Amino acid sequence: MQAVFITGASSGLGEALAQAYAQQGAILGLVGRNLERMQSLRDSLPQAERHKIYVVDVNQHKALQAAADDFIQHVGKVHVVIASAGISVGTLSELGEDLPVFRRVMETNVLATVATFMPFIEHMKSHAQQEPCRLVGIASVAGIRGLPGASAYSASKAAVISYCESLRVELRSSGIKVVTIAPGYIDTPMTQINDYAMPFLLRADKFARRATSSIAAGVSYRVIPWQMGVVAKVLRVLPNFVYDFAFSNAPRKARENKAN
Numbered sequence: 001m002q003a004v005f006i007t008g009a010s011s012g013l014g015e016a017l018a019q020a021y022a023q024q025g026a027i028l029g030l031v032g033r034n035l036e037r038m039q040s041l042r043d044s045l046p047q048a049e050r051h052k053i054y055v056v057d058v059n060q061h062k063a064l065q066a067a068a069d070d071f072i073q074h075v076g077k078v079h080v081v082i083a084s085a086g087i088s089v090g091t092l093s094e095l096g097e098d099l100p101v102f103r104r105v106m107e108t109n110v111l112a113t114v115a116t117f118m119p120f121i122e123h124m125k126s127h128a129q130q131e132p133c134r135l136v137g138i139a140s141v142a143g144i145r146g147l148p149g150a151s152a153y154s155a156s157k158a159a160v161i162s163y164c165e166s167l168r169v170e171l172r173s174s175g176i177k178v179v180t181i182a183p184g185y186i187d188t189p190m191t192q193i194n195d196y197a198m199p200f201l202l203r204a205d206k207f208a209r210r211a212t213s214s215i216a217a218g219v220s221y222r223v224i225p226w227q228m229g230v231v232a233k234v235l236r237v238l239p240n241f242v243y244d245f246a247f248s249n250a251p252r253k254a255r256e257n258k259a260n
Contacts, residue, residue, distance in 0.1 A: 003075035005029040005068065007058050007116050008085030010037040012188035013138060013204065013211075017082060020208035022046050029071035029078075031056050031064070031085070058085045058112035068119035077127050080215060081120045082136040083113040090253040091152040101256055102152045109156035113137055113163065121176070128175030134215050135171075137164040139182040141228050145235045145243060149252030157182075161221075168220060177218040181211050184228030200227040 004021045008014035010032030018030055022045040031054045032038045038053040045051055052074055054067035072078055086109045091098045117135050124133040142150060143157030161180055168178035185191055185198035186207045202225045214222040223229030235243070 002026040002079045003029070003071070003077060004080040004082065005031070005071055005078055005116075005120070006082045006084055007031040007064075007112070008083075008138075009041065009053075010034045012084075013183065013186060013207065014082070014084035015041055016188075016204035016208035017084060017211060019045065019205070020212050021080075022051070024212065026080075027051065027075050029054065029067070029074070031058065031067055033057050058116065059107050061112075061115040064112075064115050065119050068116075072120075072123055077131065078120055078123060078133075079131060080134045080136065081117060081124075082138065082215075083116040084138045085112055085116075086138060086156075088142075088150070088153045088253065090149045090255040092149065092255065093151060095255075098152075098255065105152040105156050106159070109153070110159045110163065113160055117167070121171070124176050125174050132216070132218065133176045134179050134218065135164075135167065135176060136179045136181060136215055137161075139164070139180050141182050141184045141223060141232050141235075143182065144232045145238075145247070147252075148247060148250055149255075153253070165220075177220075179215050179219060180221045181214065182221070182223045182228075182232065183207060184223065184225055184231075186224075199231075200225050 004026045006014050006018050009018045009030035018028055018041060022028060028051040030038060035055045038055060042048050042051050042053050052071055056063045056067050058064055087105055089101060091101050137160050139160040140157040142154045143161050146154045164178050164180040171178060185201045187201055187203050191198060207224055210224050223232050
């Protein structure tokens, strides 16, 4: 029986992944900041009583460590850890009031991914040769090339991609597989505020089914949906002058301060 630890579980991709794994019979450790939403999610899952919820901000690393330790004690062996907590907001480098936003995006999307994996690595090494073990980083197609008006988000997701690649190579001999999932546009509260067209928009439950399949297979990197994977491959090879011309007037996510 799989034991799965998921951050960012109170909404969006984390919630969809929790529902998908619960349907597969996994025991879940769910991390989120909203107690009411976490309780509601757990109550909606099959065999709700065996799942654990932790009301923790992933930027509080000691509390996150304590949640990880408690879940390990609860299940004995953890098989999948998914760092799904993340924030996306428009930013502009010329505006001083956006500097704290840059910091919060990087801390939540990058450092919290490291802090999520860290408590589980030595634990997984003890059984990864006998049972499949996965560390899963949720990146984004936005990490492939920098998007205008989303410099903090693009930089953070590019960092997640590179971090997971480094970790994958580090842990290759341990039996632990590091999986990078790069979503395109998925229908979640994060994207529902966008006021521009989102090609190949995918329902969160469909994303979760495809993601759990990729995680089980132990793929190193997967873009979901596949159509955005084709787009990502094209973006990788575009010369800078072509990319700059094509995307300089691309639609931009609203800044946090402006939205408020």
